[in-house]
Amino acid sequence: MYDILIVGAGPAGMTAAIYARRASKSVLVLEAKTYGGQIVNTPDIENYPVAAHISGFDFATKVYEQAAALGAEFKFEKVTDIADNGDYKTVTTPKHTYEAKTVILATGSENRKLGLPDEDKLTGRGVSYCATCDGAFYRKKVVAVVGGGNTALEDALYLADLAEKVYIIHRRDAFRGEEANAARIAAKENIEVLWNSQVTKLIAEKKLSAIEVTNKDGSVQTLEINGLFVAVGRIPENQNFAKLIELDDAGYVKAGENCLTNVPGIFVAGDNRVKEVRQLVTATGDGAVAATAAIRYLNEG
Amino acid sequence: MNVIIGTQENFEQEVLKSDKPVLVDFNADWCGPCKMLSPIVHQLAEEQNKFKVVSVNIDDQDLLAEDYDVSSIPCLVAFRNGKEFAREVGFRPKDDILEMMEG
């Protein structure tokens, strides 16, 4: 039986682990992928106090080393279910079951998918959710970016310097992203925007070779491309807890700044909580608040 | 065993003609998750003898990456008797990789 079981080793979960260990509570962190969360692919973070420039990898590694040195235990397993047994909780992964007196949900968010057939199969074979990670594979090739927010615009600009041609496929007739980005897009000769359009089919043999694009007016065209970059936002990873934990319509855990959920002994921290600003500094802040609340819950019995 | 550096020149000998299964780790210096995977891949090379481990830097060996349709890294590709039998994209914990190599 652990005092505090943390689900997710992103910035929020690992900060919670640091606070919990400093209060001498036993801590297990369960992580589905790798420690660090969303930030690991970011080349340069410039808005976290103290570090004027730091890569996402270095940031994640430093927090991980700090938590591990304090005695937090990490295991790489995905949590698929949580059950509330009153004074203790049962946490299930595909291989094991763990018991803990308290749980902190720090599962963050993941890339929203298009929801097209074969999308998962083609991820890493022409379909990508991260331009800075995978752009290098498309030097002098033809790519398309789906989306109209800042991430999509920044991805398109980044790819335009590598690829021969970049299409942007956006379902509206104007971008949601910053005007400065939109102006830079307009000035790039190798970017072509397809407005009022959606990707309706992925065409592939072994890897992606083309996409079908459908316009609002009903017309359909096939674009031959080598890579498709999906930038249509992020969704919270709370699906596995929905039957126990109250979520809002968008799937975020309903909790205020105190990080308390509707279940006593289960807390939430980071991007998967209802909040205004989803950044590293707010995620680590939540980690501290949630761990402190868990410690208080444990000490008060 | 050590991790073998895979190149266009030695790929056939070290991977395709290997009598043992081979785990090929496609990676690059600028890729954060690759750096997280790297110590695990090295451990696997040192700790066991059932399969070989080959590391391919995609910036040095872009043709090799293209030949094997690698378009996202880290990418782990498992070969047996010259044929791919499993592939995983993204960081994977050690146990998952061991399981993949059993396949």
Ligand SMILES: Cc1cc2nc3c(=O)[nH]c(=O)nc-3n(C[C@H](O)[C@H](O)[C@H](O)COP(=O)(O)OP(=O)(O)OC[C@H]3O[C@@H](n4cnc5c(N)ncnc54)[C@H](O)[C@@H]3O)c2cc1C
């Ligand atoms: C491209 C990009 C650039 C960014 N740049 C900046 C920046 O410059 N500055 C800044 O402040 N913020 C930036 N952010 C935002 C910042 O990364 C997030 O706000 C922050 O990572 C949130 O931390 P978190 O711990 O709440 O969630 P996450 O980082 O999402 O971590 C959640 C972790 O939980 C794991 N997990 C999920 N479900 C389960 C499960 N069922 N079982 C086990 N583990 C699970 C995930 O694998 C993940 O590791 C950026 C985000 C992106 C995507």
